[in-house]
Amino acid sequence: MRKIGHAVAWCALPFPQYEFPDDDNVVDSPLAIFGHKIPGHGEARVEINFWFFLFVYYGFYNITALMWITKVFNIYSLNWWPKSLGFPLTVSIIAAMSIAAPIPFYCIPELRYITSHNTAWICWTFFAMAMPLLVAFAILLNHERHLGLRNPLSETQRLFTSSWWTGDSDTINARDRPRRANVIRSQSTFDPNASLEVALASDDIYRSRDAQRMLRKRWLPASFVRFMWFCSALLIAILTYLLGETYAEIYLRTLPHSTIETLVYVYSWVVTVHLLDGLCGWILGGNEGERVGSYPLGWIFKLYFALTYQTYVRALYARLRSPQQFIYLQIMSSSFLILLAPLTISAPFHSLLTLLGLSGQSYTEYQKFCTRNIFLRGLTENVSMLTFLGSILVLHYGANKDVYPYFAFDTPIAPPTNQTLSSITDKFFPSIPHLPHHLPASNTPPINAPPQYDFRLTFYASIVTWGCEIVAGWITRRILWWGWKINVTAEGKRDLAAWPELLPTGVVVMVHVLQNMLFSIVRLEFH
Template identity: 30%
Template structure:
């Protein structure tokens, strides 16, 4: 693959979608990050052009262009520029200034000024925190996947994939829980809560799907899927129970039981959505790329990683896993409906009817994170 084709087609389109997605995040927060004199389109074009220029410099001056993590870091830095400009704009508009002048005593005891910060400014600071946290997760995931791709699991040790899967699960779910708490209780935005949950779920599943390339035996596939299926069918119904709800109340949960059930149902719906989207993309891309003319430029299709027999094994195993996931999803939905009288599909339709603007943002999040799945497969060492 020519470097310039990679830069403008692969990375250029990847960065464009990322910038567009970030702009929609700001839109959900009801804040424009771009200068009024330039407008949104020209501002995004300027940032996109800047990333292309830096990518070109990397190609001519360093060997960093051969590292996927370096490109993800470049996107990470590019996406922070809108946040930096928005922060400067908020400061200039004095949204963080005190509502009235301070007395000498208040200036002397600065703790008295803490509660004088406008709530809108505090919400914006929390928004910045979740923004930084979400982008950091993507960089961390890329570095984690790169490390695992290089070293790979031991085909004779069945528990190696479990270490990768569940260590990454703990990391993603921890970041998701922190972001979920901040957005729901500090920012108080249902739309942002929904999109962040989808974002973290997508990040988890793209690296989980790419793990399939590294599995070497049927036992490893069985162990991975059995653990995942049992987790879904036990975890989500148990979390919707009245007993679990009372436990969460003990730790400060202020929701009603009805809202608690809706919250668990939304989490399950998002998991189903990301499971199906990532698996469909995984199967389509791996087969299209494997049988295409450029299969040699994707690291997982190197003879060291994958041959025709291995490709058939991965494809068939993935289809079987998908069927099992669909079956587990159906069983869990029936448990929700029969035991708790809660319909996951009906609740999701009601949510989208109330907040139709979220649908467009969810589509951008899905496209952007799926691009990371494809981006992780490219063998950048082959760029010319």
Template identity: 30%
Template sequence: MYHTLRPGDGRDLYDDQITRSIPPPPISPVEPDENTLLLKGIRPTRRLVSEWTRNSWRRALVLNVFPVAVVLTWCAVPFPTYDPNESPLDGIKSMMGLTGSADLNDTDAHYQSSESEKPVEINFWFFLFFYYGFYNAVALLMITKIFDLYYLNWWPVWLGGGFAYCTFWLSSLLLGVLIYLYTGLEKYNLTWVLLTFVTMNMPLLVAFIVIRLQNRNTYRRSLTPAQKIFLENELRYRVPSSYVRFLWFCVSISIVIGAFIAGEAYAYVFVTTPQAHTGIDAFVYVYSWLATIYILDTVTEYIIETRVKSYPLQFTFKLYFFMIYFIFYRNLFARLRNRKQYILIQAASSLWVCIFYPICMTRRMHKFLVYYVGVRKDYEQYKKQCGRSFFIRNLAENATMLGFICWICIIHYGPNFEVYPYFKFNEVGNEFNFDLTLKASCVIWAFELASNTITRFIYRRVFKHDISREAVKDFEAFPEMVVALIVIIIHVLQDMLMALLSLHFKGDHVVKHGLDHK
């Protein structure tokens, strides 16, 4: 009942308890129509989506440039910072013009730091209400749009989706204030990641509670007199298939949300380590993370396809996993020291694209999967699935590379240089080089575009399949999916920058509570 479809969509009815394409009437005045969108204003029409996606340049602007521009604007806003190494006398001397010629000039001071110096401090309230607040709002919006794709409105009509969204967001900020005032855990990036994890799970928890309280987990179809006599006891304990499907939906969301927690842990182990890594280390890092992502993606896709049965969710979740993989892969570039390391990683990646994906598209591979794995799709459906996967991979590749190249420039030359130590290429003792990272990243992107073009050409000429045309058909069939894709791209890019931010807040509340805050 929670996956009912709107009239005229032309999609299959998955619930064997539904005999009509319209939802049943609510059992109470406050029970919402599950097909009602939570945030009604954030949904483009089919005609608008067609205008966005039919042209390749407009499609790139909407799905690549726009979300990246949002993230770059967010991370470029200057943090109010405080230098803990500066004494009050330094400020007085500076105002009186008494600084001597022996002092470091501005450029040297921007790029050099001593090991004995304390890291720059930032204003907590700016971080909470702007930086983290916007990041958390996007994460919550992503979960809301996922619920919309499932066509489940779990919130009472008299409260409204907008009120629910604001309530969850403000609650998370209140928890952030309490963490800052009473725990001393605010200096750990993982604290804020876990708080976002809790925020993203709030809608899921409330949905489960509402469904249980309104008894939607029980079989509610009215019984005939004969059924009441002979089948009432049996049907009383029968669980609707729609409720079972909702539980599988909860499992899939848990995997998706848990994936970015695993990504943060992976980043902590490798990406944020200050020492240099060999090319073999980087190779193992990339492809072990790739294997992890493929396993999680395969499990989630199986659940969505066979249990939840929602094509838009399959599309969006696959983009989410590809984005997680590529964004950590991109930021690895900032920890490579020479061209050989870049070549080793990219050579494997290009060969993978040009060889693996065309092989997967062949009839022989399809027959192998049918006989030995149990794939039930016919070849045309299977071919479309392979093409969709490659299109999503291209989308994630371009978005993450565009974001990485732009933000290393914005952060390296911008006002937030000090709060992102990961991108301090020119500090004393740093073995990494900004110019090499920028140039090598651009070269890698060019190779990726070339390998993608070659693979697309093979798809068109050999397999008679245009993946862009098929993607446009999907966008026009499910216009609500486009906003979800944009929000996912923004969230994953923000998630990476959030992991790399240096959290040293100005304030003495920790000292007052007797906690160590070095």
């Protein structure tokens, strides 16, 4: 509950707001004249204080993102900051740089328009989150770990490499080094009493392969390869967030949608997230010695992807126009869970994956991963729905209603008739060509029509949807218990007890993902 409260309280911080100047009065703007209401996330209604946004709102968002990266590095068992500077100073420098970067864009009038785009701020956060990766990479290069170590690794150092699990060393043993002097001596001297030896071509091939293997081991130690796999998983996770922003922007810019279009959007996003989640899961691995080979990291990344998927679906609820759309979405979601969860955890399905080469785990290990996924799905459903309900309440009735017009649920203004439109355009825009009067009548509902997006519908339908999700999750867990004697909740608690660092890292990850959704719909127009 505390993590949900942090995200909701963050978006509820009252912004210093200002009315638009007289020359920007919306009454005389084309949007007001044509009765046009920007769909989706809405247009900015007020100007906000840039410095409050930068240091309070965006500053807390950036710090949370950096804490997420740091906690993930902690699970990886690697400190990304330079030892000479320490963590507080290093993270303070990166946070200060990320906050200072947008200031020139605001101070230069020709570039100020960039600060009105949420995508620009998200990209700045993306670069800030990538800084720990670059710093850690630079530290590895500076220590020349990728060139091979001349001294054997200590027991503590080997804890951070796959050599601890595989029994290999990150150094080249003395017996494996080529003895160049002996080779030269044997080639340059002749012993008439020596026995005859025949040099085969295959011997050269074997020597060449051994040399290549030693070079690969010298230039790419296991610790460096493992770190590069870890960085690739982090970059995929960050890019997933940017991809989610693109999906949401496309959907919101093209509202309203029919039920079929809504289903296509939702489940294309579901497929995309699951494919990227599967790729990250393959990179992280679940067994020691596999690429990254960290079950706790796989747990955290699975939580990140599941919550990213859920938060964007929750935000979609605010733009559903009828109970039927809620019903169709929930029927498909609950049906997939109840039917697919027992199917995917069954032994025949595991055998099929093994036959296709998609899984190298034993059936017991595979069952544990499936159980973990079901546990995290239920957790993210509850967290995302609680945050969604809390955020629409505080933003619809709170002081930031005009800053978040997405949750204002205003009645759209019907456009005027053709003749009225012509008279208004003649008055304010004489250069615009006249509209033909023989056009068919508009299908726009009358002005006293009910709101297109209704707060009561969204709020109460979301509560009903949440109840259906809880019931579907309970049914799924009962099926798994009756069929396989698997207790999903007990498995989740066992993971949290075995790896205590999962809890604080999971809290930071959830706060960050929930902030992502709320940050993407705030309307930025600075005073």
